[in-house]
Amino acid sequence: MPPYLNAIGTAVPGHDIHAAFQRWAMDQLPAAKAPLFARMAARSGIAHRWSVLEQSPGGGSPVDPGGFYADSPYPGTGARMELYARAAPELALQAIAALAAQAPLGEISHLVVASCTGFVAPGIDQIVATRLGLAPSVERLLIGFMGCYAAIAALRSARHIVRSDPAARVLVVTVELSTLHLSPADELEPLLAMLQFGDGAAAALVTGEPAGLAIGRPFATTLPDSADLIRWDITDRGFAMHLSGEVPGRIAAGLADPGFAAEVTGSRPPAEIDAWAVHAGGRSILDAVARGLHLDEHALDDSRAVLQDYGNMSSATLMFVLARILAGPPLGEGVALAFGPGLAAEGFAFSSAP
Incomplete structure (x- = not known):
């Protein structure tokens, strides 16, 4: 029997930053280019993007006074990675909880985690395994910096594991905090690139059981x-x-x-x-x-x-x-x-x- 993707749980933070980003981006551009950005944003097919960054005092966006990006220069990579180390495991665990509501997660033998928006050691895989109370013997794989197709690599790895060990129960987690990487820009192309990205996490169970x-x-x-x-x-x-x-x-x-x-x-x-x-x-x-x-x-x-x-x-x-x-x-x-x-x-x- 082939390996099966039994179920998937997903999670996003509670802060929708899409409209606030567009206002910020319009202010970065020369006046002549701002209308073009507005037209392209309206045609992007995106209505919402979610961020782990907290609202500033008074409910404002991360670029408003008191927000993560309020001051110039913007926070350095160290500060962003410190936030990643706290927020990425939390969001991953929310996705795992959503998965657990659909499928039993007992006897997990392998944990595969993919993320390209941050680094921390001990890794997200170790933090998640500890928080879940997984056995110390669980086999872990961390897939880093592969970008948008890393979910394919993670699920493909889970497939190989189950094909080699039909009794394996593989927990696959993807977690990305793209909004930790806002950068000043006054050109159209980088602002349109940043317009695409939001934060989210997903967790899947891959086994030899014929379901899903x-x-x-x-x-x-x-x-x-x-x-x-x-x-x-x-x-x-x-x-x-x-x-x-x-x-x-x-x-x-x-x-x-x-x-x-x-x-x-x-x-x-x-x-x-x-x-x-x-x-x-x-x-x-x-x-x-x-x-x-x-x-x-x-x-x-x-x-x-x-x-x-x-x-x-x-x-x-x-x-x-x-x-x-x-x-x-x-x-x-x-x-x-x-x-x-x-x-x-x-x-x-x-x-x-x-």
Whole structure:
């Protein structure tokens, strides 16, 4: 029997910062460029993004007086990582609690954690294992700095573990605090990149028990000459995200290549795929996938709904999409697909349990 993704729990913080960010971004731009930013933000497909950053006194945003980003220069990387060390485990545990409400979490044998928005040692995996009271013998794997496709790597690793040990019960956690990395900018491209990102966490249980979604054939590939299109740079003032405007076009062109498309679909016509769990990296990226594979206009509805409600939560985003698919009716064949630094594309086939 194949490994199964039995259930997924998700969590986001309680502070919606999307509107406040847009006001801040408009103030950073020259007056001539602000209207263009406003138009592109309105077309982003994003209505909400959530942040672990507390509201400033009086209920303001993190850039208001008393907020985390109120003073110039903005907090250094050390202060941001101190906050990550406190907030990331808490948000991860909220997602695990949501998972526990759906599936029993006893006898966890392996813990796989993915995160690219912070570093702490002992790691998030050790902190979570201790807080959950997992046995000291639990086998841990921390997947760091892979970016938006790290959920694929985490679930693929869980699949390999269960295939080698059918009795394994693997807890997979993705947690990202992207809003810890706001940077001053007065150019359109970096502000539009920051517009995409929010905070979120997800937790999944992967076992050999036939419930949920069967995790099938994995795949991975890298687009040539694309290493600089998506990049995180570690600076003294947080992690600076670089997301080139060329990314959607390169994705669409890659998927238009028959060999690349066959790798993604397992040589099946895209129209025969019943469900698509595509990382909601942005409206233009989802449009590029739909265009490149000639998908039906509703094929990516689950991804677009996640983008609208949460924005791009890096590695956690795909898990939110899969959670929506799990909550829906049974399906035949599905494909999970995510993109990230490299420019890499990774994914796997899936189907409903019998």
